[in-house]
Amino acid sequence: MNSTPLKLGISRCLLGDKVRYDGGHKLDPYLVRTFGPYVTYVPVCPEVECGMPVQREPLRLVGDVAAPRLVGLESDLDHTATMQVWAKRRLDELEAEGLCGFIFKSKSPSCGLERVKVYDAHGVPRPVGVGIWARLFMQRFPLLAFQDKARLHDAALLEDALKRLSMHKELQDFYDAWTHDPHKTRSAFTTLTTELVELSVEAKGGIELSFVPRPGATYSLRGRHTAPGARPVFVLVDVVDDASGRWLSVCFYADAVSDPEELGNLVPKGLLGDDGYCFDLENPSPGTLDYLLERMREVAQGAHAFLIAAGE
């Protein structure tokens, strides 16, 4: 693991701070004692930090599931705008902190990551929403690893979570240090990375990512599928550092990818000893990038089909 501590945001009540609407807390001993030694927590209570008192009226989400309002349960007072204004400033601060993830308190109308109740015009709850703060956080930091506290309670997932967080931190450090980018290679790499992260989230454990930095040579983001017998990678997104500057090389196994516009090249034995098929990008245009994203999805879906066939 990286020697720099992983810095994680966390819903403050989970650390035992009495910031809930009823003056209580939701101390999570596992997160404090078991997970805590591996990370540095940055506690955030959106409701208190945006100006509400600790003893306060409980809140709920109402209206449109995709863009609900945060209102008082009895008063119907609308806190949405206040929360949004505060969140913009707080997200700027968190960006400067260099977070590599956030642990959200489940079910909260502010912090809940999924299945939060959103009430319709008749007062009927639909358990399909996302807390206001959690949604704004995800919109601002699409690359960070998100965890609902419930998911970290499975010991088998602890190592995986730490591995993922560690990888995200390495990636973030790499982005931060990459300041000279005349050909927009950095933003192309970010786009490809975001797609790969989303594919791995969708695959629910069927796809694993790793980042292999070799400073001065290549910085390699790799996707592999986790089924027994699967090949070591299905895509390799390399940032190549050479005398001409930084450029991208995206490689797949030659028998796994199509190339209707013939933009790539066969590289015999070029992908970990197997025939690779690589697309080199020195000055990536949006069209080429879209084309590559399509190739990536095609190959990932192939990986998914393989997982189903293998009964995973």
Ligand code: SF4
């Ligand atoms: S707003 Fe979030 S951090 Fe604050 S008490 Fe509610 S769940 Fe906990």
